[in-house]
Amino acid sequence: MSDHISNELSEEFKKNLKLFLEMRKGITNAKKLSLDAGLGETAVRDILKNRSTSPRLDTVQKIAVALGVGVHDLIPSLIKDSYKEIKDLRKEIKALQEELDNTYATLEDSLSAVKKRRKTSSTKK
Secondary structure, three states: OOOEOOHHHHHHHHHHHHHHHHHOOOOOOHHHHHHHOOOOOOHHHHHHOOOOOOOEHHHHHHHHHHHOOOHHHHOHHHHHHHHHHHHHHHHHHHHHHHHHHHHHHHHHHHHHHHHHHHHHHHHHO
């Protein structure tokens, strides 16, 4: 995964970031939030004004911490994408396990056949 969030997630992040700032109007502004997050004083403003089109995930994390919320509160789709990715990985693991089980069974059958041949050939001598 890239250090930067996708454009689609970036738009979702900006939309929700604006909502959080509106809810906290008078308490937190873009400059204060940037500083509270340990970022440059224009970082949040640059994100909101599309000067930073694809913020880094660690920047999103710092902003979430400064707001006292989780990243998933700012980018709910990130969780949905993660669950889908986990579900896809589980399917892939299951398919690989089945393939491994079949291969192992085939190898065991082959080894058993070789042992039988050896026994048969040694008893004939």
